[in-house]
Amino acid sequence: MTAVLRAEHLGRTLAGEVPVTLVEDINLDIERGEFVCIMGPSGSGKSSLLYLLGLLDVPTSGRVWLDGEDTSAYGENELANRRLEKLGFVFQFHFLLAEFSVLDNVTLPMRRLGKHGDAAIRSRGMELLARLGVAEQSAKHPHQLSGGQRQRVAIARALANDPLVVLADEPTGNLDSVSSATVRQILHDLAHQMGKTVVAVTHDAEFASAADRRIGLVDGKINADWRPA
């Protein structure tokens, strides 16, 4: 089985008077349908690794393979196209557009992709919201929702273009325990029921317990990689 996401000697250094190494020599194969948690203390480079895997950032060494494609030669626009078609992001602070309704936020990636007509996009948006249990909030604006609801809308947006991989950066970092449990369950179901690959960064041990595979990061290097029985 080929890996959906593969990192090869991946490194990222911030240039400057004193260069800062964020991650170094990361080798990683992530399979389709896996729910992977990247854990580590703050400053360990877990978010940086996620940005590299999510093609948001460009590595200074090594390469990322997505869906069997080497992305190292791609320019900014090609990387953006891969993000649009194959990746979905969920951030700690939901990052919804404040002036847009919930439905408009969810349909944003589909409208940018432009593969479907307006009616189809709307109905798929409503379907995603319904699946995440926030369909009745569709006409509201993000500030009218609770934190947990916002994060569910953000997940719906990440799923809009039916991506291969959903990348989540501290998705429960800002939520109460009840909402955290819901989001954790949703991400778990994404991997196990919908066959999405989910890569989440967290420092929440309880969240990590739901994952199929845990990767520990210290000082920009992998120091643990195990699948709990």
Next chain:
Amino acid sequence: MRIQLQVALTHLTGRTRQTFVSLTGVILGVAFFLAVSSLMRGSEKDFIKRLIDNSPHITVYDEYRLPRTQPAELRWAGGAIRISNVKPQTETRGIRGYREKLEFVESMPGLKVAPVLVGSAVLVFAGREESVTLSGVVPDKMKTVSTLEEKMIEGSIDALAANPNGIVIGTGLAQKFNLGLGRNVNVVAANGASRPMKVVGIFRTGNANYDETQTFTLLKRAQVMFDRPNRVNRLIIQLDDPYEARDAAQRIEAVAGYKSVSWIEASEDILSVLIVRNIIMYSVVSAILIVASFGIYNTLSTIVMEKTRDIAILKSIGFHARDVRLIFLLEGVIIGVVGSVFGLVLGAGLMKLLSTIEFRPPGITEKVQMPIWWGPEQFAIATAFALVSCILAAYLPARRAGRVHPVEILRGAA
């Protein structure tokens, strides 16, 4: 609606007050641009109208500009031939075959022509003599190419047709000789032919020299007086669009062979002054729009700074840098289009208001109106200039927005 346009509109409607201020700048800029440039162009047209009112748009003379190519030069073309002292010929007998030439000129579109025979004569009345220029005209044709009819204060040009012995003179001459309508005056041509003529019309152009020296009679009468039967020595041409005079004069000269001088050629010095005046005017009115574009730049820069996080989100989702640039350029275009529409309406209102103003300059008896020119290209220039300055103002913020690096913003927010 395209997603980029929706984002652009959301940004603008989300900052009503700033958008309104930017919009007001463009509206006022366009309105003043339109009103002032229409006034200046109107006054320019008014000036040119006065400039060419009393002189024809094109005059065809019975002269040649260049000497004819000599037979020897034709026979040995390229040979070492030099013929000195060759001068352009002057047709002392007037324009040859003027009827054909008249027909040719009449066949050209947008143009009216009148034949004239000009000569010198001496007016003799009560023992006084005054040399004048006597022009033989065809009244019906003369009326179409000259404003003389409008300048008549007594009688008319048409009276010439009714009275073959009639003469039309200017007020200056009438005062000098104490002549009135219906009085007889003796006209002596250069060759000695003399004939009493009756004053059937008096004109006043406002140009003292013209009013003292120019007289008009019937073409047939002039031809008899000057002993040039069936000849004319000038073709006076008036164009619907005076600005085509230069091209038309060249075409006429190419066909007719005679020297054709357009008013543009005759008054190049004054026209270059007008061009300088236009440049000054457009740079001043453009300055208003340039100032307005700083307002747009300011608004859009603020939006870019405020919305960096949104831009980072859009880019992380998969928006290209050019999508983001497009969003901000669209914001500039929207302000430009909306501002132009309202600005044109306001500007047209200002123009309407200006055109109703009447005043009386000191020393002038007639009331003067502001000469507003309602040319469609003024509206087009104002709109184009507004749009260009809006797009330029949006360009820098748009470029900055396109360069936003999502990771830097996300890292900062986390």
